[in-house]
Amino acid sequence: MVSQVRVAGVGMTPFGKSPERSAREMFGDAADEAIEDAAVTPDQVEEVFYGNFMGEFAEQQGHQGPLAAEAAGVNAPATRIESACASSGAAVRMGVDRIRAGMADVVLVGGAERMTNLSTAEGTAGLAAAADALWEINQGVTFPGAYSLMANRYFEKYGGDREDLAHVAVKNHDHAVNNELAQFQMEITVEKVLDAVQVCSPFGLFDCSPMSDGGSAAVLVSEEFAQDHGLAAPVAITGTGQGSDSLALHDRESITGTPAADRAAESAYEDAGIGPDDVDVAEVHDCFTVAEVLAIESLGFYEKGEGIKAARSGETTIDGDLPVNLSGGLKAKGHPVGATGGAQISEMTKLLRGDHVNSDAVSDATVGLTHNAGGTVASCVVNVLEVVE
Ligand code: COA
16 A cells, blocks of 8 residues: 655745855755654654755755755765756655655655855856756846746736736735745835836846745655654645646747646646645745746636736735745745745645644645746646645
């Protein structure tokens, strides 16, 4: 019988600017917290999957699997997983698979990224490596540029405008106000978003996630291990799915949808035996405001072309029917790219366990979903978390 995978412990560093700290230090801190939260010992960890995207570029550091294990004080097989900004979402998925396969009972997953030791121009160049080198990077495409193409085409096809997107940013900043781990703990207004300096039309500063440093970790255990060791691990990962797409936008049939996320969601729902209507709360990859719109459509919460109104109508706010990004999302919590997928698991586990600052808003929630994307969603990992006891 396939073992159910429990999230026994989670940890993450505050996200923000700490350019003097190495990725390994930040992962070490997050891992220490997750191991303590799980009430396991480092020598019980049997495998490590670590997400990082641009360590060679930012820190001249490769060979990061064993380095991450060492930073966590763990001596176990350790592998770095790279899938651009979806790196640690994919690392979580590897851990889930490992436990389900019966190959391990205790797996440490997560990731880290150091970005603000670079200038914005250098960081932008580093991030651009997640696009297609032959057809995009060489032509000067950057991620704000690529997502702005998607936003403008979405407006042409379905309608909607900058103000609709501004509501996504306002909502996510609102959600982060009391989140001590978030990079920006301040409210903003629609006017402030619309008046901000332009980054790439239609995006202004507040349509973009920031450059961030941070680490995240989770200890996943088999149900049997949790029972045998008396661990309090009420949240399980009951479904996981992953999808891929062409790296280059021009190779896609359409740029107003994200088929890799459609496929990841379909697999994760099937795996968990649930559908979109069962989800109570979601953390999605809002690297740019339009990305949240595309995510909630791919996840089946909204029809294509309908997601653009969700934040403005209040449906995805903290008081709405389906709160999205109660952590503040990438926009306000920050986006140290290799840490983001693991941070989503950390925030969602706490939201469902009842020990997150915003848990009261979802006190009846039993099903949470995380959506973590790489590049212009050329890769996507969706994980379903459920309260099982
Ligand atoms: N949202 C809100 N405020 C932001 C911000 C953001 N995204 N990015 C920076 N700021 C703030 C900084 O805190 C700083 O405020 P301060 O002066 O009060 O300290 C100010 O704006 C200037 O910061 P700086 O780092 O100089 O910004 P920048 O203009 O060089 O860069 C962006 C801003 C938006 C271009 C940059 O954050 C960016 O490229 N983001 C996208 C990252 C990305 O592509 N990630 C991968 C997604 S796939």
